[in-house]
Amino acid sequence: MSDGGARTDPTAEPDATRETGDTPPAAEAWEVFRREKDGDPMRHGGSVLAPDAELATHYARELYGRRQESVRLWIVRRADIVDLDDPDLLQPPLDRSFKKPGGYVMRDKLAAAREAAGQPKPKARSS
Amino acid sequence: MSAVSTGLPPATATALETLLRAMADDEFVIGFSDSEWTGIAPQLEEDVAMSSLAQDELGHAAALYGLLGGLTGSDPDELAYDREPADYRHCRLLDHGRGDWAMTIARRYLYDTADAIRLEALAGGSWAPLAELVGKLVREERYHVMHASTWFDRLARGGREPRARLLSALDELGPDAATVFTPLDGEELLLYAGAIAQPMAAIDARWRAHITPTFVAHGLPMPPPAELGEGRTRHGGPFRWLWNEFTAVRREDPVATW
Numbered sequence: 001m002s003d004g005g006a007r008t009d010p011t012a013e014p015d016a017t018r019e020t021g022d023t024p025p026a027a028e029a030w031e032v033f034r035r036e037k038d039g040d041p042m043r044h045g046g047s048v049l050a051p052d053a054e055l056a057t058h059y060a061r062e063l064y065g066r067r068q069e070s071v072r073l074w075i076v077r078r079a080d081i082v083d084l085d086d087p088d089l090l091q092p093p094l095d096r097s098f099k100k101p102g103g104y105v106m107r108d109k110l111a112a113a114r115e116a117a118g119q120p121k122p123k124a125r126s127s
Numbered sequence: 128m129s130a131v132s133t134g135l136p137p138a139t140a141t142a143l144e145t146l147l148r149a150m151a152d153d154e155f156v157i158g159f160s161d162s163e164w165t166g167i168a169p170q171l172e173e174d175v176a177m178s179s180l181a182q183d184e185l186g187h188a189a190a191l192y193g194l195l196g197g198l199t200g201s202d203p204d205e206l207a208y209d210r211e212p213a214d215y216r217h218c219r220l221l222d223h224g225r226g227d228w229a230m231t232i233a234r235r236y237l238y239d240t241a242d243a244i245r246l247e248a249l250a251g252g253s254w255a256p257l258a259e260l261v262g263k264l265v266r267e268e269r270y271h272v273m274h275a276s277t278w279f280d281r282l283a284r285g286g287r288e289p290r291a292r293l294l295s296a297l298d299e300l301g302p303d304a305a306t307v308f309t310p311l312d313g314e315e316l317l318l319y320a321g322a323i324a325q326p327m328a329a330i331d332a333r334w335r336a337h338i339t340p341t342f343v344a345h346g347l348p349m350p351p352p353a354e355l356g357e358g359r360t361r362h363g364g365p366f367r368w369l370w371n372e373f374t375a376v377r378r379e380d381p382v383a384t385w
Contacts, residue, residue: 027170048172054277059172061270066179 025051032060033074042074139320142313144198149359151191152217155207157238158184159373163225183267190260208377212370216359218306223299224365229282229292233300235275241307243272244334253321283345297347304350305331309358
C-alpha cells in the first residue's frame with residue numbers, strides 16, 4: 001500500500017528543530033492556485049494557514065479539492081511571492097492612453113485577414 | 128427492498144453479511160466520532176479537514192450499508208440508525224471517548240493503517256460488488272492515512288507535551304487496536320469462497336509489520352496483542368453516549384423525509 005510519502009524514514013536523523021521545546025511552529029499563509037479541469041489555466045483559489053508545506057498541502061486539498069472541484073493545485077508560500085504594487089511602476093501619473101489600442105479600428109482589417117486566411121471568427125472567451 | 132442473491136451458499140452469504148456489518152459499523156462509528164471536532168478543531172483549516180474526513184467515512188459506511196442492505200433486504204438508514212447499541216459490530220478500538228486531539232489522532236492512525244491493510248486483503252475478492260467498492264475505498268483511504276500519519280509524526284516529535292499526550296492515548300487505545308482484526312463468524316467460508324484473501328489473524332500480522340518501522344523510529348510502544356473475545360460485541364459507556372447523539376434526530380421522527 002502507499003500512503004503518499006507522509007511516513008517517517010526510520011533511518012533519518014531526528015529533525016533537531018522539531019525535537020526540542022513545546023512551542024508549536026507558527027502558522028504562515030500559503031496561497032493556493034487551482035486548475036478546475038484539464039486545459040484551464042491555474043487560477044488563484046484562496047489561501048490557507050499552515051506551519052509547513054506538508055500541512056499546507058493537506059489543507060489546500062481539503063479546502064480547494066475535497067469536492068472534486070480541482071484537478072491540480074499549486075501551493076505557494078506567500079513569503080515566496082514577488083510582490084509588486086509600486087504605483088510609480090504600475091499606475092504612473094502621466095497620460096498613457098497612447099499605449100492602449102483604442103483609436104485603432106481593427107475590426108474590418110481583422111475580418112478581411114480572416115477571410116483571406118479562411119479562418120472562422122473565434123468564439124468569445126468565457127472569462 | 129428485497130434481498131438479492133449472491134450466488135453463494137447461504138452460510139457463506141451470512142458470513143459476508145457479518146463482514147459487511149463489521150466494516151460498515153467501523154466506518155460509521157469513526158465517522159461520527161471524528162465529526163465531534165466540527166467547530167472545535169485546533170485551527171480552522173484542520174476543522175475543515177477533520178470534518179471532511181468524517182464525511183468520507185460516513186460515505187463509506189453508506190456504501191457498505193447499501194451492499195449489506197442489498198443482501199438482507201433491509202434499508203441502509205435502518206441499519207445505520209435503528210439498532211440498539213448492543214447490536215452494533217464495530218471494533219472496540221472505536222469505543223473510547225473523543226478525548227483530546229492526540230486521542231483522535233492515535234485512534235485515526237491505528238484505525239486507518241489497519242483499515243488500509245484490511246482493504247488490501249479484500250481487493251480482488253471473488254464477490255464483485257465488494258471488490259468493486261473496495262477499489263474505490265482504497266483510493267480515498269490513501270488520503271486518510273496520509274493525514275493521520277502527518278499528525279502522528281508531529282505529535283511523536285513535537286516536544287514534551289504533544290509526545291506525552293500521544294503516549295497516554297496509545298496507552299489507552301493500544302490494547303484495543305487489533306480488535307479491528309477480531310475473527311469473524313464464518314471467516315473460513317469467506318476464505319474458501321475467495322471473498323477475502325487472508326484470515327484476520329494474518330491481516331493483523333501484516334498490519335504490525337507495516338506500522339513497526341514508524342513505532343520504532345519514534346520510540347513508541349507497539350500495540351500489544353488485543354484481547355479479541357468480544358472484540359466487536361462489548362460496547363461500553365462512551366459508545367452509548369455516541370449512539371444517543373447519532374440516533375437523536377432519527378428517534379425524534381423516524382419517518383421524516385429530508
